[in-house]
Amino acid sequence: NAGVTQTPKFQVLKTGQSMTLQCAQDMNHNSMYWYRQDPGMGLRLIYYSASEGTTDKGEVPNGYNVSRLNKREFSLRLESAAPSQTSVYFCASSDGWHKESNQPQHFGDGTRLSIL
Amino acid sequence: KNQVEQSPQSLIILEGKNCTLQCNYTVSPFSNLRWYKQDTGRGPVSLTIMTFSENTKSNGRYTATLDADTKQSSLHITASQLSDSASYICVVPGSNYQLIWGAGTKLIIKP
Numbered sequence: 001n002a003g004v005t006q007t008p009k010f011q012v013l014k015t016g017q018s019m020t021l022q023c024a025q026d027m028n029h030n031s032m033y034w035y036r037q038d039p040g041m042g043l044r045l046i047y048y049s050a051s052e053g054t055t056d057k058g059e060v061p062n063g064y065n066v067s068r069l070n071k072r073e074f075s076l077r078l079e080s081a082a083p084s085q086t087s088v089y090f091c092a093s094s095d096g097w098h099k100e101s102n103q104p105q106h107f108g109d110g111t112r113l114s115i116l
Numbered sequence: 117k118n119q120v121e122q123s124p125q126s127l128i129i130l131e132g133k134n135c136t137l138q139c140n141y142t143v144s145p146f147s148n149l150r151w152y153k154q155d156t157g158r159g160p161v162s163l164t165i166m167t168f169s170e171n172t173k174s175n176g177r178y179t180a181t182l183d184a185d186t187k188q189s190s191l192h193i194t195a196s197q198l199s200d201s202a203s204y205i206c207v208v209p210g211s212n213y214q215l216i217w218g219a220g221t222k223l224i225i226k227p
Binding site: 105110 | 162
């Protein structure tokens with residue numbers, strides 16, 4: 001009963017390096033999301049995919065790109081990491097885009113990313 | 117501006133005691149309000165989702181209330197346990213339907 005799985009759990013990068021955060025869900029959910037969580041702030045949406053084949057920008061998309069590889073997988077890429085991107089990144093999925101649904105979002109346990 | 121504000125920022129209570137966490141929102145139009153629990157080092161987990169027509173909803177020892185007129189919600193925890201130590205986050209969909217997350221209340225239960 002895995003739910004939402006994120007890899008890696010921890011990562012340290014140098015400024016300018018690139019990396020991809022992986023996310024997979026096994027609940028057959030249509031919608032997937034990437035958030036970042038910073039101390040003292042609410043979660044902020046980076047990108048989302050309301051359904052397979054579509055992606056859209058959230059509140060803080062600058063410096064990131066995403067790929068909805070298939071219904072299960074949604075990856076987040078940092079092309080040129082900056083210290084301001086030091087954060088905890090969460091992937092989530094839900095059964096339907098919450099515009100039309102009251103279903104909750106299910107979260108992975110996050111990737112803790114430090115940019116030096 | 118759509119906002120979700122929670123109080124207190126942090127709270128320490130003794131095991132077995134009750135507590136109430138507050139959430140005020142300015143989001144309009146309103147569709148639903150969600151409460152999540154986030155254990156340290158883990159992702160948030162949904163506790164409850166309340167729609168406009170619901171003013172009370174229980175999930176075990178957790179009871180959420182909603183007053184859509186005053187745009188306030190509360191989460192009441194009864195007979196607290198050590199496992200209740202966590203951050204509790206209030207969430208409301210914004211006008212563009214993206215979720216607006218509060219900063220959370222950090223609750224510490226002491227034995």
